[in-house]
Amino acid sequence: MYNDFDRRAFLKVGSLSLFGFIGYGDVLRLRAQSPAPAKRDIAVIHLLLSGGISQMDSWDPKPDADSKYRSQFKPIETNVSGIRISEHLPMTATQADKFVIIRSMTHKLVSHESALALICSGHEPLGTIQFPAMQAVVSKELGPRTDLPPAVSIPSVTGSWEKSGFLSTKYNPFNAGNPNADGYKVRDLDLPMGVDWSRMDRRRSLLALVDDEFRRLDTSGISESMDSYYQTAFTLMHSAQAKKAFQIENEPENVRDRYGRTSLGQGVLLARRLVESGVRFVTVSRGFNVYDHHKNIFPLLQNTFLPELDRAYSALLEDLHQRGMLESTIVIVTGEFGRTPEINAGGGRDHWPSAFSLAMAGGGITGGRVYGSTDDKGGFVKDNPVQVADLAATLYRKLGIDPEKEYISNIGRPVKIGNNGKLLEFLMV
């Protein structure tokens, strides 16, 4: 069932194949023989298309639908015969052998906030329980791998759904800021002018004396979590590795251009750098609700949203593949729901959770496939429906986290982190 293979083994294989000694068939054979998976080595990059991108105009074209529903965009062929996507994803089309398109994602939540909570946690939100986002669970279960925090959101979390819920806030993702900004720097990462480390160390030793007194009062765990924030902060500030990881300006100009000089493009590039330096879960968004195209959807998608996504996503897959990182990095592209097949009076499409698409690549998943399908308008799932909980449970399994594990929630009720989701076998191969 679990047959991802060791990253190091892959790198070895990769370098051998450079000299032509070994072909892809051999890789597959080696994969079958490879020992227990290096569970902790898989990272996740989630391109969170907050607002809900239209499935008909991106991953699930319906060129034969009635004009009331039909996209203005034509489908194009990809590098995998039979798989067709929107004409405004041409670079992505050349990478189709690397990803699976799930066209049968489905749920019932029509508000952004609830649906985002579901997509990020695998649980439908409740009034009483604040479920932790997957990135927070990953932080808790796997911890940091290097000086960098285990979970990072670029530019910042889009809302509470990316946070730790009923878990300690120390599992909240770290906000990296917008790497497309001129002179990008992580805020407050450097010491202020006129303060060097020897002075900061003096301050810290005095702080340790003063804080000592307070620890005695505290039974709520505040001291412990505050200490962990200060620990994380000082580790980051001290770390040459962390500083280097955030220095996106060290990327060659042509690489930066290839990803696109947009906040999404540079965000995705920064995500690659962070994963390379040991971050486990990176969420890249373009801000809250920007794909909520109730009006003028076609010009918006055609002029801005699809081209920048196309550039950023295809660059990432290409780059991860070339660096031998794709096998150990899962890349997910999805919003919180899809959009109505019917085009509204304002030339837009409205919220639609009954069917939407999700693209997933890497982490040992065989690309070049489509899973599930929708009816002739793209509005309802025809076969192989996939619930978000199934996706969450499968993702946890791939990361080496037991989806059956129970947390005690804020109201004392035990909650399975994988929300009883079914294992999606097609993502395990």
Added chain:
Amino acid sequence: MGVKDTYQHDESEITLKPAGEVIIPKIKKRVDPKYLDGPGEKEQLDEDVREKLARWITAPENPWFARAIVNRVFKHYMGRGIVEPLDDFRVTNPPTDEALLAALAKDFVTHGYHLKHTIRMILNSRAYQLSSVPNETNRADTLNYSRYYVRRLLAEELIDSMAVVTGVTESFPGYMPGTRAMTIPEGAPTYFLQTFGRLKAREVICERDNSSDVAQAMHLISGQTIQNQITGKDGTLDHWLADKSLTDEEITRRLFMATLVHPPTDREVAQVTAAIQSGGGNATARRQAFEDVLWTIFNSKAFIFNH
């Protein structure tokens, strides 16, 4: 109410429409305003409908308003609401102490809805004044206020407290220099306020998250806000340093008393004076050493948390 977007990012102008009716878009039908529990009222054009609504909400017959407000005030000072979460008053989420909530609500109504009265009563209560140091019998309690529950100062409280201590003016864009953050009606005009949980304009109050995180720690450690506060000229520190009658020990003691409300320990004083000496004992070394004391205090849990 009408909402008009303005040219400024993230800001809208809220205006009062002359009439309170709504049109149901699908059937184009006009609906007059109506109370939740009673008949519709014909509005007079010269009256602000919000005033009518306010009267209805605060009518002594309305059992919900007083309970909701006193619960919020109670949580603000006690760290936990009698009903928690604050906005979940459904029967499935009963108060931890119905008698207490009912008594507070009744008292609030009979005293003419004066928040100050309720606040004064809470602050004078034995429960509020209990020590936060846990003992064997109340260590596990997180519901019954058997000890004071430690809580982080709000964004506004933190920055205002710092400015009071340092005597260095803090500025908020769009407001007069020296404005207290606590008096800013809405929005989070600085990064400090934002990152410590103040909401942006038009965000819903129950979304406010006053927990701590790494970004806050980093901003307290090396952010410009604290740096300005501790290095700012002509504040309390400069006055004390210029006062020849004050020894280094005395200045240290004053800084501790003004912030942590207890004198420094001998070890703490020793560390401060050692830092001054190792810096050469001159004016710069003195100032830097006391800047370091201020930094330490502003980063200390005893300062950041109400306890």
